[in-house]
Amino acid sequence: MSPYLRALSAILLREALRFVTQRERFLAALVRPLVWLLVFAAGFRAALGLSITAPYQTYITYEVYIVPGLVAMILLFNAMQSALSLVYDREMGSMRLLLTAPLPRWWLLFCKLLAGVLVSILQAYAFLGIAYLYGIRLPPMGYLWVLPALLVAGLMLGAVGLFLASTIRQLENFAGVMNFVIFPVFFLSTALYPLWRMAESSRLLRDICAWNPFSHAVELIRFALYMRLNTEALGWVALTFAVFLALALWGFDPARGIMTRKTR
Amino acid sequence: MAALDVAGLSFRYGRKEALKGVSFAVQPGEFCALLGPNGAGKSTLFALLTRLFVAKQGRISVMGKDLQQAPRAALAQMGVVFQQMTLDLDLSVARNLAYFGALHGLSRRESAARAQDVLERLDMAERAREKARDLNGGHRRRLEIARALMHRPRLLLLDEPTVGLDARARVSITAHVHALAREDGIAVLWATHLVDEVAADDTVLILHHGEILETGRARDMAPQNGLAAHFMALTEDAAA
Incomplete structure (x- = not known):
């Protein structure tokens, strides 16, 4: 096995072991979308009518509509959690240990990113399982089709988190950033309402939602759950991933100076 | 060949000059104590030696491998213990x-x-x-x-590894690391501000305000007054 793959498997195993030992983190990650599904969506079912829009071929309940958005919410919160743990690791020093390994820094950061995404995919599937038990039935093959969509969307959100981690000086600042990032990103997207619904209330809001990369992640997942590929969403997600990964790698580059200011 | 060779290393945080043309070498099997008060530049030096930062001036090589030109080969020769637990x-x-x-x-x-x-x-x-x-x-x-x-590794870097430990643990750890240098031929750079961790045969580098003030064998550096008094006097003189 090459040193690259050894490092990758070690980082994945470490993240998996941490995940197993931190069961509270797993449960907490599930509670949030479940509250949205079981309380919020159930309450709004009667109030919000949804017309037939792609990828749906029939009328759907509001609970069915928001499932992809809630899956993306799990990825989003996990990405921010991973970013938080990166800032913590940098302050506590274990990030230094990783970065002094004799491998390219981009590879080490990518391994860290991928490990976080794989953990969040496990949580997304656990949520889909509970939603199934609650009565939300998706096409069986959709559960398989959604896997690459979850990976790509997770990588995009993870790259945004990595970039944030490279720019935040101290752990204490992270809570503020979380509020400024997570809530606007989530609410100004197609996670809770389709674009046409947004357009009814505000054209500007609709445009913001349409530009939000998180909306594209949600739509990529939504289409994949119905075994369809939304190429526009995939393109935006891939582009956002590439841009934020490049920015994050720049931020962690020892020669660029950002690390220099952060790690003092 | 020196296990660690540092030549003309300088580093700034904005306008503040943290290291000013630092040069030294550590040979295989040598225990080199890097003595300096808090804020002397020890942690900056360690960050540069481990490539967490990249120096714009100066050169670092580990077992003949240039850290800037061949970072992976150089890092592979290096074992690091950071000040914070990792x-x-x-x-x-x-x-x-x-x-x-x-x-x-x-x-x-x-x-x-x-x-x-x-x-x-x-x-x-x-x-x-x-x-x-x-x-x-x-x-x-x-x-x-x-x-x-x-x-x-052929070079072991330790940044204040005994901070927060009791006296027994400190003695035990310094003894183990001295044995590694003596018996296994590993070059050791041990940063500390605690003079009592230095043995008479160790090489000492005194770093203050980003400059190496003095270098030599501990026993030769201060045979009469003791190293602690010498270190205090030297860093006070430099501050004045």
């Missing part, structure tokens, strides 16, 4: 070592064999299955040293 407390001693071994390209079998070796070397073999969280401060530090030795 263990994964939720993992066992053996898992902490295996994780680090894999980061350095060791196979699972090699890693297990070396873990056994380094734990025996540091009298910790019986603790392999314990969680790092359950170890006391001294044993956690020893585990970090064991981990830094997993890939058989």
Whole structure:
């Protein structure tokens, strides 16, 4: 096995072991979308009518509509959690240990990113399982089709988190950033309402939602759950991933100076 | 060939000059104590030596490998113990070592064999299955040293490794690291502000305000007044 793959498997195993030992983190990650599904969506079912829009071929309940958005919410919160743990690791020093390994820094950061995404995919599937038990039935093959969509969307959100981690000086600042990032990103997207619904209330809001990369992640997942590929969403997600990964790698580059200011 | 060769190293944080043309070398088997008061530039020097920062002026080479030109080859020769603990407390001693071994390209079998070796070397073999969280401060530090030795480095860098430890643990750790230099020929750079950790045969570098004020054998540096008094006088003079 090459040193690259050894490092990758070690980082994945470490993240998996941490995940197993931190069961509270797993449960907490599930509670949030479940509250949205079981309380919020159930309450709004009667109030919000949804017309037939792609990828749906029939009328759907509001609970069915928001499932992809809630899956993306799990990825989003996990990405921010991973970013938080990166800032913590940098302050506590274990990030230094990783970065002094004799491998390219981009590879080490990518391994860290991928490990976080794989953990969040496990949580997304656990949520889909509970939603199934609650009565939300998706096409069986959709559960398989959604896997690459979850990976790509997770990588995009993870790259945004990595970039944030490279720019935040101290752990204490992270809570503020979380509020400024997570809530606007989530609410100004197609996670809770389709674009046409947004357009009814505000054209500007609709445009913001349409530009939000998180909306594209949600739509990529939504289409994949119905075994369809939304190429526009995939393109935006891939582009956002590439841009934020490049920015994050720049931020962690020892020669660029950002690390220099952060790690003092 | 020097295990560590530093030439003309300078570094700034904005306008503040943290290191000013620092030059020194550490030979294989040499225990070199980097003495300096808080704020002398020791941690900056360590960040440069481990490539967490990149110096714009000066050159660092490890076993003849230039850290700037061939960072992976240079880092592969280096074991590092940072001032802050960097263990994964939720993992066992053996898992902490295996994780680090894999980061350095060791196979699972090699890693297990070396873990056994380094734990025996540091009298910790019986603790392999314990969680790092359950170890006391001294044993956690020893585990970090064991981990830094997993890939058989030729240079060991330790940044104030005894901070926060009791006297017994400090004596034990300094004795272990001196033995590594003496018996295994590993070059050691040990940063500290505690003069009593320096043995008479050690090489001493005194760093203050980013400059090397003096370098030499501890016994030759201050034969009469003792190293502590000499260090105090030197750094006070420089401050004045």
